[in-house]
Amino acid sequence: MASASRAGGRGRAAGARLCRAAIACVALVGVRGGASFGGDEADGVALARRALESAPEVARDAGGPLRVVLLADAKDHGPAGNGQHDYPLWQARWAELFGKGVMVAEGWPAEEQFADADVIVAYCYLKWDGGRIGQMRRYLDGGGGLVLLHSATWTKPGPSGEVAELVGVGGFQLFRHGPVRLDVAAADHPICLGLPAAVTLENDETYWPPTPMAARVTVLATSVEEKGARGSTPRAAQPMLWCYPLGKGRVFGCVPGHLAKTFDDPLFRVLLFRGIAWAAGGSVFRLDRLVLEGTR
Numbered sequence: 253m254a255s256a257s258r259a260g261g262r263g264r265a266a267g268a269r270l271c272r273a274a275i276a277c278v279a280l281v282g283v284r285g286g287a288s289f290g291g292d293e294a295d296g297v298a299l300a301r302r303a304l305e306s307a308p309e310v311a312r313d314a315g316g317p318l319r320v321v322l323l324a325d326a327k328d329h330g331p332a333g334n335g336q337h338d339y340p341l342w343q344a345r346w347a348e349l350f351g352k353g354v355m356v357a358e359g360w361p362a363e364e365q366f367a368d369a370d371v372i373v374a375y376c377y378l379k380w381d382g383g384r385i386g387q388m389r390r391y392l393d394g395g396g397g398l399v400l401l402h403s404a405t406w407t408k409p410g411p412s413g414e415v416a417e418l419v420g421v422g423g424f425q426l427f428r429h430g431p432v433r434l435d436v437a438a439a440d441h442p443i444c445l446g447l448p449a450a451v452t453l454e455n456d457e458t459y460w461p462p463t464p465m466a467a468r469v470t471v472l473a474t475s476v477e478e479k480g481a482r483g484s485t486p487r488a489a490q491p492m493l494w495c496y497p498l499g500k501g502r503v504f505g506c507v508p509g510h511l512a513k514t515f516d517d518p519l520f521r522v523l524l525f526r527g528i529a530w531a532a533g534g535s536v537f538r539l540d541r542l543v544l545e546g547t548r
């Protein structure tokens with residue numbers, strides 16, 4: 253069963269073909285363009301719908317249910333109900349959202365979950381050590397997908413070159429709470445297809461600078477952050493979302509996600525679900541149907 257799902261779920265060659273087909277289709281019809289989707293009447297849902305409608309129809313439902321591991325841990329940021337780093341709440345909501353094929357893990361996935369998963373989505377601090385780095389590397393080398401959300405991108409006890417080589421970014425040094433403007437930096441990437449030039453979150457948290465960032469990272473979106481408090485970094489556009497291939501595997505990293513509310517933002521969800529689908533392999537648009545499901 254495990255081997256069947258692995259073969260089915262990790263159809264990398266088929267996935268790559270689909271992805272190329274999607275890009276070709278977009279190029280033909282010129283969907284993306286450089287349009288700015290401002291407008292007084294436009295809200296997040298309308299803009300998200302526009303992005304969803306940009307996806308090539310043939311690619312939207314491609315592939316069977318993904319085998320997703322939702323990796324969480326105990327809440328670590330203030331009391332229950334404050335909506336900050338609420339990993340258990342996120343896990344419960346997304347387990348329901350993903351439905352068939354979902355697996356849950358606390359702290360770290362079980363060995364059999366590494367064997368079965370198309371994609372592991374981590375929303376909690378990850379306690380990296382040599383053994384875990386090796387295990388994750390084998391999983392990625394074999395074609396697995398990994399998604400790091402918010403605290404999962406912040407390496408403890410400190411930034412690490414080894415972690416950067418594994419997931420694209422080795423950690424961060426600074427953080428800021430407040431409004432976040434995500435400027436799309438790779439408008440031609442299928443994950444960003446049909447999105448406006450910027451996605452604004454009313455309130456969340458950014459981390460920067462990437463310490464270090466691997467050479468093969470594709471930065472999808474940035475946020476302009478001011479000079480570090482001790483002058484450690486200049487004012488600059490800092491990477492907030494990225495893609496990183498490793499072996500046959502893929503890693504998608506996403507810095508925002510401090511607040512539970514952010515996971516209900518429709519435009520943020522477009523980026524997130526496409527990032528998860530990209531990491532899993534197959535059509536980037538296969539989870540588009542979840543974007544407007546169950547938001548509150």
Ligand SMILES: [Zn+2]
Pocket residue numbers: 337402403457509510
């Ligand atoms: Zn946070």
